[in-house]
Amino acid sequence: MQPTRDSGHRDTSQPAVAECIIGADQGLQAVMQRVNQVAPSEASVLILGETGSGKEVIARAIHERSRRRNNAFVRVNCGALPSDLIDSELFGHEKGSFTGAVSQRRGWFERADGGTLLLDEVGELPMAAQIRLLRVLQDGIIQRVGSEHDIAVNVRVIAATHRDLPHMVQEGQFREDLWYRLAVFPIILPALHERPRDIKPLALHFIHRAAQRLGLPTPRLKATDLQLLMSYRWPGNVRELGSVLERAVILGQNREMDLKTSLGAEGLRKFASATTKPRAKDSEKDPIEPLDVIITQHIQRALARAGGRVDGPAGAAVLLGLNTSTLRGKLRKYGIEPADFKD
Ligand SMILES: Nc1ncnc2c1ncn2[C@@H]1O[C@H](COP(=O)(O)OP(=O)(O)OP(=O)(O)O)[C@@H](O)[C@H]1O
Numbered sequence: 028m029q030p031t032r033d034s035g036h037r038d039t040s041q042p043a044v045a046e047c048i049i050g051a052d053q054g055l056q057a058v059m060q061r062v063n064q065v066a067p068s069e070a071s072v073l074i075l076g077e078t079g080s081g082k083e084v085i086a087r088a089i090h091e092r093s094r095r096r097n098n099a100f101v102r103v104n105c106g107a108l109p110s111d112l113i114d115s116e117l118f119g120h121e122k123g124s125f126t127g128a129v130s131q132r133r134g135w136f137e138r139a140d141g142g143t144l145l146l147d148e149v150g151e152l153p154m155a156a157q158i159r160l161l162r163v164l165q166d167g168i169i170q171r172v173g174s175e176h177d178i179a180v181n182v183r184v185i186a187a188t189h190r191d192l193p194h195m196v197q198e199g200q201f202r203e204d205l206w207y208r209l210a211v212f213p214i215i216l217p218a219l220h221e222r223p224r225d226i227k228p229l230a231l232h233f234i235h236r237a238a239q240r241l242g243l244p245t246p247r248l249k250a251t252d253l254q255l256l257m258s259y260r261w262p263g264n265v266r267e268l269g270s271v272l273e274r275a276v277i278l279g280q281n282r283e284m285d286l287k288t289s290l291g292a293e294g295l296r297k298f299a300s301a302t303t304k305p306r307a308k309d310s311e312k313d314p315i316e317p318l319d320v321i322i323t324q325h326i327q328r329a330l331a332r333a334g335g336r337v338d339g340p341a342g343a344a345v346l347l348g349l350n351t352s353t354l355r356g357k358l359r360k361y362g363i364e365p366a367d368f369k370d
Pocket of ligand 1: 047048049050051055076077078079080081082083084085147189265266269
């Protein structure tokens with residue numbers, strides 16, 4: 028099988044191209060510190076984060092900052108491996124070892140030899156595969172299916188998942204010994220709504236990229252559109268933000284980009300029902316938003332209402348019941364630009 032995005036595998040035998048990590052000096056600052064600490068070591072890393080939050084981007088950053096950077100970076104989506112082929116996919120097989128094994132095949136561990144193997148969605152691996160994976164991680168030796176010949180592999184494993192692995196361990200769905208082996212150095216990637224400062228630079232990046240692909244001038248991000256983006260909870264995280272903006276740029280060709288129009292009535296309803304505004308009735312399941320998120324959004328609402336003015340009788344400071352210097356301090360702290368709210 029050739030490595031493709033759809034089958035969940037990507038084999039980067041070429042030196043990796045550094046991808047720009049938006050938010051590296053803002054909402055992802057603490058994550059990047061962890062990346063820089065762990066990259067030069069050989070330690071296994073476990074990246075925990077919601078779907079689309081950038082786990083692969085972070086895994087690549089670790090690879091690119093490691094001594095293995097000139098060797099392969101291979102991503103395997105464990106959730107996409109058919110259960111009867113997991114061993115063959117990971118460790119390879121000999122010709123004739125099972126029906127369909129028409130030729131010898133090297134598995135993903137062998138292909139990543141000397142480099143880094145990202146085991147994405149590791150929480151989806153069935154128990155039997157977890158046992159075999161643990162053995163390989165401990166011994167650094169694999170056997171292809173249908174062979175008793177040991178092959179030594181030198182692979183750094185980075186595992187990633189959106190699942191609550193500690194809870195899975197408690198429930199007996201994930202092996203505790205494998206958890207300890209993988210979680211030598213855990214990195215928790217915050218969801219996009221927990222790092223609101225990254226939304227604007229990410230939005231500008233995606234708008235610019237989409238316009239470049241279409242050969243169009245980069246459209247402006249209107250203050251009202253930024254406010255809409257800031258108020259949504261982004262369950263699909265950075266990936267969802269990218270696709271919403273790409274669609275907006277495509278639909279807004281040759282006109283001013285308008286998020287409300289490009290989302291349509293249905294999209295707007297979805298946005299409205301998933302905003303981070305406080306709900307009337309609290310429930311155990313409702314996430315508690317970090318205070319910084321609520322403060323950022325509240326200041327942005329006031330600035331939008333005040334047309335970007337901070338002081339004066341109709342300025343945001345009066346609306347918020349703050350004196351101007353206090354509000355200016357908060358604008359600096361939360362990285363909010365009043366000019367973004369001038370329409
Ligand atoms: N900080 C970032 N800067 C620039 N692009 C980003 C950033 N984070 C994520 N992306 C982009 O968002 C998309 C999703 O990121 P990625 O595939 O790394 O997420 P993931 O958490 O691994 O997703 P999944 O849970 O589906 O495996 C990709 O196109 C990626 O390039």
